[in-house]
Amino acid sequence: MLQNFLAGFGGVGGACALITLGLKVWPGALDTLATGLYSHVDQNRLPYNSVLSQHFAKTRQLGERTEKFDERMDELCRDTIKNTLISLIYGDAQHDHSEAVRYELDKLEKLDAQCWIVNAAEKYLEDRQ
Incomplete structure (x- = not known):
């Protein structure tokens, strides 16, 4: 089947010309082809000092x-x-920093931080309500 395909397009040169034409016409085809070939490389079968092996190690x-x-x-x-929460809670006792404390506490909770300052900030907010 492959021989019939190559013969119909003028041999290997014709097939290469057809593939090249397809790569030029279809935008992003070269990137897709390169990514596909790169993703199928078995790193364990590469020679140790090869450029591609060194590339995988560097990556x-x-x-x-x-x-x-x-x-x-x-x-x-x-x-x-x-540190921002500490300065807001314990720094200036004359002003209410509830909104800033709530904002900083939300950022800290997004980072999954659990420490004593979280409890202190929650207590600060409870006391100010």
Whole structure:
């Protein structure tokens, strides 16, 4: 069947020309083809020092670094929000900061932070109602 297909289009050269024409006409076809080929690569069968093997190792390493960076950023955000809540609750006792405390508490809850300042902020809001 493949031989009949290639013979009908003038051999391998004709098939390559047809594929090239399809890639030029269909927008995004080259990206789709490259992604499809890339996703079917078996990393375990690659030679250890090959360029593609090194690429997969680098990609894995960058993914791990990105994950660590995201964790650190979340921790930094939580600490910043906690410090803001502390300054709002304990800093200026003459003014009511309920709305700001509620806003910061919502941000802290979205980051799944559970600590003593959450309880203090909730108590602050209860006392101000």
